[in-house]
Amino acid sequence: MTSQYKASRFMALPERPTPAYRLSGMCLPAPLSVGELETFSAISRQISPLRKRQTLFAQGEALKSLYIVRCGSLKQVYRDITDEAHITQFYLPGEVVGLDAISTGFHPGTTQALETTSVCEILPEALEEFSRKEAAEKGGNGCFLRVMSRALHQERMMVRLLLNRTSDVRLASFLLALSTRFRQQGYSPFCFRLSMSRSDIGNYLGLAVETVSRLLGRFQDLGLLTAKGREIRVDDLDGLMALADGRARQSIWHAGIVPPSSCRLAGMPAH
Amino acid sequence: MTSQYKASRFMALPERPTPAYRLSGMCLPAPLSVGELETFSAISRQISPLRKRQTLFAQGEALKSLYIVRCGSLKQVYRDITDEAHITQFYLPGEVVGLDAISTGFHPGTTQALETTSVCEILPEALEEFSRKEAAEKGGNGCFLRVMSRALHQERMMVRLLLNRTSDVRLASFLLALSTRFRQQGYSPFCFRLSMSRSDIGNYLGLAVETVSRLLGRFQDLGLLTAKGREIRVDDLDGLMALADGRARQSIWHAGIVPPSSCRLAGMPAH
DNA sequence: CGCGCCGTTGAAAGTATTCAACAAGAGTGG
DNA sequence: CCACTCTTGTTGAATACTTTCAACGGCGCG
Incomplete structure (x- = not known):
């Protein structure tokens, strides 16, 4: 383990990539960074909040817009031919919803609010305009591509986490x-x-x-x-x-029940 | 099974999205379609073939180029902090290698040839130039984004396949x-x-x-x-x-051993 | 208030892993 | 070219982990 690099906890730093990965905490997509959020906010508009169980879009629906979660949370459900439902993602604030629909133009899964949730809509026209400008300025490695690449990477980490x-x-x-x-x-x-x-x-x-x-x-x-x-x-x-x-x-089932360490509640509000 | 996308059995068709997914065969990334391959060939250049076990790039290396597999195959290995290796992908001909490095600019895993393998290099300058042109013409939903989105979707299907x-x-x-x-x-x-x-x-x-x-x-x-x-x-x-x-x-272990159906070798060369 | 969904718990069964031993092949050097 | 060695692949037996089945308490909602 070469040591030349310091391991940041959950994500490789751009300046100094982590050579080896820590799987823990890789269970959810990372939210947009502050800068990215600003960028996208500029081209998005808020839509009326979803109530619990309300769907943002259904499986098979055409991709109209991408969305950014403002507050609340959603789950994405893929339904397969045996009629089994698979939850492929939970979306928390700051996360972009709908990236997996770009390839086909149709949403591969239903996305549904778990609680009262508000999202911003990124209209395709605005996104196109934005991409055009961005490409003209900086070439192919736009903000948007980075977001997709990160999603891909995280999905890969998720596989490994769940697998073994x-x-x-x-x-x-x-x-x-x-x-x-x-x-x-x-x-x-x-x-x-x-x-x-x-x-x-x-x-x-x-x-x-x-x-x-x-x-x-x-x-x-x-x-x-x-x-x-x-x-x-x-x-x-x-x-x-x-x-x-x-x-x-060892296996948590064999571990004896240890009395909690005295400091563990330090600084925590009693709930 | 039209089609424009040959793998329609495993992939939603643009005209008529599959409402429910078949998981089988979702174990590998789809290769580029013929059109996409042409597009990328135009901006790529062949590099000398890799021999078995030779690496295309190592984990932590800076992203220099993307690659398209011409023939042969590679495996991508993520190594985590416990020094365990996880194979996250096999790359077969027609597949784009390196997409997961775009977010950080560094390769999250080592990629290594499984046999004598030749790849084409997509130089970043060429890609940028291409993106710029593409964005100017068609807006944000470029070929490249579609490729990324498809990779994301497939990684998601992979999770579900492996999970349950x-x-x-x-x-x-x-x-x-x-x-x-x-x-x-x-x-x-x-x-x-x-x-x-x-x-x-x-x-x-x-x-x-x-x-x-x-x-x-x-x-x-x-x-x-x-x-x-x-x-x-x-x-x-x-x-x-x-x-x-x-x-x-039922479980394959309980199934009796059935004599193979008579037609099963029809049209097959004896090996 | 009753119904249905959510959450919990116990016992039994199944599925995959681990450990161990061995066979077969590929690569290396004499 | 052959012997040697290390890697790769196979098989059996014991073990471990997770699921399934079943039953039940609780909570929210109509």
Whole structure:
């Protein structure tokens, strides 16, 4: 492990690429950076908020616009020929929705609000105009391409995360990704509310609902977090990260139930 | 099955999007269409062939160019902090290599030839020039964006394929994808040679080597194919598809060993 | 208030991995 | 060209992990 590079936690830095990847926290797409968000905001317009369960677009619908999530969250569901539904992505604030429809011009999956959600619409005309200008100025490596490339990279990391990893690593990674996202949005990374059901999480991570439930219970026993319905409080972030990175000593089922370290609640609001 | 896109069996058609997805065969990226290939050939130049095991670029290297595979095959390996290697993609002829490096400007994984392989280089200057022209003509939905979007979509399908599916479905899908690719390249879809080891396949599909080996043996017992080392002969394409689509009657381990249907070798050269 | 969905828990079953041993092939050097 | 060695592939047995099935409590919504 060559050491010439310092590992940034979740993402290679442009100036100094991470030579090896940390999988934890790769469970969700990264939001746009502040600069990108500004860029896109300039060419987007807000549309009326979606209510819970309302769809932004349905599978098979023609691509009209791309969207950026402002607040709230959505899930994207691909339905296959056996009529099974697969949740392929959760979209949180700052994320671009609809990129996977560009190739065919039709949305490959239904996208649906998990709670009251507001999104901005990027009209195709505005995007074209923007691309034209951008291309003229900077050549092919536009902002938009970078966003797509990042999505591709992250989807690849997701595959690897889900593929060889055990259920506990997957769930820990997912929770960490959420925690990171909440921090980025200025919310507490320790206390948050899941907008998706256990069943959605299980579907997304390729686990049975029962497994998700059991794991949450087990995480709680281990003092990693406190879960009450959809409210999550992270009690031991380091422990959760160790688990997600595969650095955990052993299977969580064999681990004795350790009393939580005294410092774990430091600085946290009691919920 | 029109068409403009040959792989319509696995891909939504622009005129009539498939409302629901068939996962089988989604194990590999689709090659460029004939039109796209022409477009990119115009701005690319051939470089000297890579020998087996030679790398095109290493993880962490700066993105210099994109590449299109002409003949042969490569594997892309991401190495994570625990020093585990994950094969994220096999690149076959017609596929664009390096898209996932655009976001950071550095290659997230090492890409290495599995056999003697020749690739074309798309120089960044040429690509920029091309993008500029394309944007000026058609706006933002350029050829290049479509290629990226397709890659994203396929990576997503890959996740779903690998996530809930059993090992037999995964391997059958992978073999079918290969078969399809060989047909598209004008080779026999029934007889081909795997350029990757069992271990590579297992890594890519998230299975232990032993499992891959056992499954190939079992497929053979079931009369689906004949495997001799890395030479594969598909004996029952429909059966393999049924398996990949999850339409198979039951677990392959419980299925009795059926004598192969009489027509299964029709039109096939004895190898 | 009742119904349906969501979440939890236990027990049984299945599926894939790990470990171990061995066979076969490819590459290397004498 | 052959012997040697290391990698690749195969097979069996034991183990581990996750799912499935089943039952039940709770909550929200009509």
